[in-house]
Amino acid sequence: MACNFSQSKTKENLMRAFAGESQARNRYTIAAEKAEKSGMYTVADIFLYTADQERAHAERFYELLKEMSGQTIQIDGTYPVDQQETLAELLRAAEHNEKEEYEDVYKNFGDTAKEEGFLEVASAFYQIAQIEHIHEIRFARLAEMLENNTYYASEEVSTWMCTNCGYIHEGKQAPKVCPVCRHEQGYFLPDEFIPYKG
Template sequence: MSDKTEAFLHSQTRENLMRAFAGESQARNRYTIAAGVANKAGLAVIQGVFLFTAEQERVHAKQFYSCLEDCAGQTVKVDGTYPVDIYSGVLDYLRAAQHNEYQEWEHDYDHFAKTAMSEGFPLVGKLFENIARVEKTHGDRFGKFADLMEKDQLFFSEAEVTWMCLHCGWTVKATAAPAHCPVCRHPQGYFVRFELAPWS
């Protein structure tokens, strides 16, 4: 076993990677649950936002997990705190997701990156920094859709905008998304402002 591997197996970075893996995995599941709530509320566009982000969280989890290859066959014990986000309203799920993403961006991954750098694992440190930037984007995305819901502008706009049906891709320029798509007949909940697709 190399000195580098030995150092990694006794490092805080090893535990932080497992914490990050657990956190990303849980976020993926929370977002899948939130997507189901959005679907039941007839908000396919919000369901899509959650599922799109959940898939990115899966990729993050995979990247963190792959950094633990030297621990194969071992059990890594970690302590951590994880949110319990169970709500009845879609807006609450969006705001909770926004908060959690900003927590990862501003606090968790910044700290984990600095620890990895100080322990001599610059590639892991850079991974934490890069994924932290993505979490900021996630927080902004959830916040943007939450703001639209709060202002009752998810399907309405003061100025004409282009709306796109997420099911078939039909577009129209109007101040409101149609009640139903004239092509596939899916309801208004499938429409998104074109500039927000795919959830940018």
Template sequence: MLFLNRNKFTQKYLKTISRIGGEIVNLKGTKTLENLMKAFAGESQARNRYTFYASVAKKEGFEQISALFRETADNEKEHAEVFFKHIIEGMTGELPVMVHVDADYPVDLRGTRENLKAAAAGENEEWTELYPTFADVAEKEGFRTVAESFRQIAKVEKRHETRYLKLLENVETEKVFKREEKVLWKCGNCGYILEAKEAPEQCPACKHSKAYFELFVENY
């Protein structure tokens, strides 16, 4: 009889336990649950927006910017997973569950210049306002681990904003493929490297267009 009732007992036990190691783990009915869901939705949407922006950049001849949009999209997927896992762990015994949130999300898709501006603005809001606020709320409600996730991911978003702003500056000042001094340019398709003030119209080795060239920097 004890064995037969084991699953029922376990579920009841998990529902009633509210603290483990001094930290609250049950998210039900908390503001932090709502904030985690907002963050999960926001990161998920950012991932898709950046994927769309990558396609636009590629069409406009900015292969490196396209690749960086895709890389950032992958980062946002990982952020979304962190927040989603917190929800799953905090709602053990309650699943499946519907989480209602009242939030606004950006809708924008234009040229690469405008897309970089929009992306930078979104990252800025996350690291300067949203995630610090969410972290403070989580801390007050007893979710120290969740608070730490918000704070650490905010650091990544700050770096994302910095990169987007630098790429935007290069686009606006027409420095994506041209510099005042000679620099090393690398073909992203075949790896060909040459020294010049400006990337060539066509790669001498693989014949791919200028779009595939980027500054060559050894960072290892």
């Protein structure tokens, strides 16, 4: 059933999504600062990388609200407070939030947009939900590695890259200090997260 956008639930859902993505970006930026303070620079980078993607999602939802430009949209919504003490706990909270967006929130928002006749909006919700699923998996894997002390160590020979200079180390443990640039272990990234691998 097609309806007027200004009277639609989709308009409100877009604003909820915009607010949610904006808050996620800030939560991940704050989490990155905590990671940096604990010397986990590559975990901080992953939080910031994900925060930039959340900003892009927010921008897309905001673009889809262009028809409402100059107006104020009142919404009610619920948003998480993630003030965990450890990085693993922060990652688990992020995993949970991304899973909710993927499995529930954006699927339902997409279904509503489709029912109301806003197919472009529905498509955006469904596509971004899939990206949130990738975020969920990434955060889960990082949390698991920190919980199991396998971020810098492995029972088998593995690979780490110094994100400052690009040095690749193979062994059962990342070096405490990069032999090339002398940056500390916190700059080493496990193989599965190395971008642009050759």
